[in-house]
Amino acid sequence: MSKENLRKDTTCLNCNHEVNQRFCPNCSQENTETSKSFHHLFLQFFEVFTHYDNAFWRTIFYLFFKPSALTTAYVSGKRLSFLPPIRLYIFISFVTFLSISLFPVDSARKIETKKDKIRIPSIDSLKIKEKSVDGLTKVGILSQKHNDTIKKILKKTDEIDVNEVADFGYKSVKELDLIQKNGAEKIKITSTEYWFLKKWLTIQEENTNEEIIQKFSESFTNNLPKLLFIYMPIFGLILWFFHNKKKWLYFDNGIFTLHYFSFLLLLILLLFFINKLFLLFDSTPILKWVHFSIKTVGTFWMIYYFFPAHYRFYGEKMIVSVLKSSLILILNLVIITILMILFALYTYINIH
Template sequence: MGQLLEVCKNCDKTYYSKYRFCPHCGQQTKDKLTVGVLFANTIKNYFSVDARFFKSFFPLLFKPGFLARKFVEGKRLLFLHPAQMYLFITVVFFFLFSFVQKKQADNLNKELAKTIKNRNDEALPINVKDSLLIEKSKIEDSLALAQVKTALTKTRRYTNLSEAEIDSITNVSQQRKGDFSFDEQKIDSLIVADASDEDIYKAMGMDNDSNWFAKRMYRQILKFYKSRQGGSVLEAFYDTIPIAMFFLLPIFALILKLLYYKKGVFANHLVFCFYFFAYLFTVFSFLIAINYLISIPAKFNFLIALSTFIYFIIALKNFYKQGWFISFFKGGITSFVFLLIVAPFTASILGFIAFFFY
């Protein structure tokens, strides 16, 4: 009888050798680890498309709020898990969007190339010697201002000048410090003269005592100025969006929690958001695919995008069980806060990160 028993490699409990799956933990008993099994399990666990997906997909599109309501009520095996559905659909969306992303990056690079060509055709002759003389005069001016400030400080009691007034007189050269602006013609002359990056940084306005942030910004600005590859920044911006969604989706759920604070715990609102954003990415995936095959009018795209707001209102009504007016009112507030405050603020941060690290 002992020969008929085996020990599970996963839970270390015994089972009859004729079993294909361990009755204690469910692991397959004769499953040898291969590359195929490794990837098959990964796809099955995270991107599985089984009967539950098809049972969930059509209600997701045509029954707003239905899936979220059923999941919260306890029907969690009949339909696809909200996080799993969201993850699967977003992978499809960003795969399709990668084609749009590449096209937009190429178009941006072409437009920048045209702008640079027109500017170079109209540019004045570059005089490297003049640029170097300008830098020399700036250094001399800085030394002169320092001497003036020292003299004024020593005679403060006779001139009745405060420290702020002395700074305003002598620190004229610092008024533009921090805006990262520079003379493009002068920088062009230094680039043509094959000057070192350190010399160009100084010509752009970077001081030796500049902090790490300022030095990094000057490096990125010069890198962009030399390459004129705006598409790289745009691609870096788009690449940060999937990561940002892991923060934006809970923020969206938090807004709903504040508006529906008596309608369950935060997890309930998060379930609603998973399904709703899965719907949004499904709609936008269809739009990308259709526009890639045949170009449709912009008005049609706008109407489809507008229909997602109507879907949102219906989903709120069905999920939270409140009237049409309350659902429309709270849906409008949620959309306003998210689209006009949270999304622009996030986009500015992502744009900065994309430029700072591209």
């Protein structure tokens, strides 16, 4: 970034000290003009995070291709050559989730629309399916009992068991309440099922399937950074628990965690853009294979990365490091799975 023009007045605006050079000898504030253009503010925003010099690109290179090298350098005191861990995480997190939020999930909507069309078949298509079922019965492949059951499902008549919650079996909240209040015990559902179904039917009454998916996706995406930020201390605590408390302070494990999570977000961002790039081209067997290969390599690198990073940073024997890394990943996977389920439930509850 080019240097800005100095003020003609040599009195520091911050501490009123005499300034003979570019920076105040008393408080170190730069004695430049206070009026800034939007262009300057835009560049300054990225400069705050990246320094606009080799430190940013060196940090990204080390983070992506040299597991734990960045953490080792920072903990050992070599800090001016790289971005600070917190600043790095905030910047990558900001860019990742901003990019994801700017692009609509078109593919998911198309799939959902296609499912809607299949879910509501035409009368002609039902007749064809019923004839096919009758044909199987005539040749003895399908019994008459199963024949009748399949036809009921195809027609979606009231004779279908209301406990078949895959199709939910209810047309509205009113119908659900009537069955739950006046129906026989065998067709009533538990209080937990009732709560979920009532919530779902309420959402369906006010939104189309497309809108539900969009709202869930937006809510999930917008709140995911909060979940990751909250989970980082837990990840660091697990690392601290598995290692020598005297040699490795929680601070050291925290720096390792910040760098590892920054790597995960950076790889997610890269795979996201690659996926969007492939969507611009017509789908062919070769492109599908290339796309699948890239996603496979990316997923493998995401999991494998932790093992060399752990081994190089903590300096333990290979077998011990692999064992600890495996246990740490499994434990975190269990905890993350539980948190993601709770988070998905929270998102579901807050859809309106």
